Amino acid sequence: MNDRAKGGTGDAPPAGTRRAGAPRGASRPAAQGLFRRLFVINGLVFATGTLVLALSPATVSAPVVWAEVPVLLVGLAVMLGANALLLRRSLAPLDALTTLMQRVDLLRTGDRLSDSGNSDLTHLIATFNAMLDRLEAERSASSAHALAAQEGERQRIARELHDEIGQSLTVVLLGLKRVVDRAPADLKEDLHGVQETVRASLDEVRQVARRLRPGVLEDLGLHSALSALTTDVSRMSGVPVTRHLQPDHPALGPDVELVLYRIAQESLTNIARHARATRAELSLAVEDGRLVLRITDDGRGGVVQEGAGIRGMRERALLIGARLTVDSPPGQGTRVSLVIPPDRRTAP
Incomplete structure (x- = not known):
């Protein structure tokens, strides 16, 4: 077992500290890139809508007359629909990330989020995948330490069963054999029953010891x-x-x-x-x-x-x-x- 496994996962870092290998302000590029993308998308939608209104023959009176209301509603619907479509495509990787976070299990390794080509979220996806790599490595090291301790305890118990309880039952079995040879006829049957019980118990102890420590x-x-x-x-x-x-x-x-x-x-x-x-x-x-x-x-x-x-x-x-x-x-x-x-x- 290597030193890492023996050491387990170690103490958790204090709140506010960062792990080695994680650059300071690592989440800022992804957040700023996403903000810029959303700002540009909304700006383009509003600018396009303003340009269409400016160049179209449609006019808006003050106060608004009822005949102009459908034109305004259609324009608003088109702007909202275009904005929703563009935002949905931009935020799709976040839905995939949420789905993965809900189903992730450290005992089932290799489940990662692939880069969809959205450059603004590439850093976020890579950071999340790196976090899963780190957690799986720490879980593996912790499991190695726990399983090594478990196997050591199994071997200790198996040795005690074989060397102490097994030997004691063997001595009892040999003593009963001598007693049976010299016992009166009316007690031999009872003593034979006790002898078989002790022999069965000895076999069970040996079986338990073999299961705990596979010597073969x-x-x-x-x-x-x-x-x-x-x-x-x-x-x-x-x-x-x-x-x-x-x-x-x-x-x-x-x-x-x-x-x-x-x-x-x-x-x-x-x-x-x-x-x-x-x-x-x-x-x-x-x-x-x-x-x-x-x-x-x-x-x-x-x-x-x-x-x-x-x-x-x-x-x-x-x-x-x-x-x-x-x-x-x-x-x-x-x-x-x-x-x-x-x-x-x-x-x-």
Whole structure:
């Protein structure tokens, strides 16, 4: 993990200060340019209207007679219509900017406003896009720090479960075995029941420790870890999981492998708990130069609101510069796709 990730996003600057890289008075050129454009548009409309009135044969009496009122109303309507049309074209980028501001989500990167060619608003659009770049970078650094702390805590808990609770249960199991061998016949059945309960608890502790810390990922690699994961999910949930793992994909960095494993783990866990599926499929392959992980099921689908699990997957995808999509039409199952660009396979 790099120093930036370890440091998080840092303290927010005091009110009234500007960030490094933002020029002093950066908003003034856009505001002044927009003011000039609107002033010129209104000036041209009024000047044209005045010129037409001056050169036309129409006259205005004092006081105004009723026959002249339609001419004045038509002239006013034409001026207002021309003014509205020109202003609408000039302010159209602001509508696009407002729409983008309403839908922007830092967990869905790459949503930017394109320059429409309006030179007066180019600086405003560029400043807004730069703000999104900065916020996404800070969110990525903050997520990296939080996820690193989370993984460290997972490993600590897994070690304690394995080394302390697991060892204690093993000692209890061995002690019960000796007691059962020497116990009277009328107590052996009860002691056997206690022995099986302790053995089941030991197995559960080991399973929890494996889920918290995928040791097989560190020891045997991503393919073996995903194979073990699908086997465990199939056995525990009763949902058969078919896997298709391309054997010759490019080498991956440890952070990328961990993100792939955690997203597959969360997706399969959601299928086991909520999907009511009869089958599921996991695939990992290279498509058009990009590494793609897909997890699909034939369950009820209809994911309307994303919970903590899906948002956690999006944060992990953001950490390695990947794109996560969740397609879940009602009654047609759920399809989770993680696409990793070629330049991010060795993520920081």
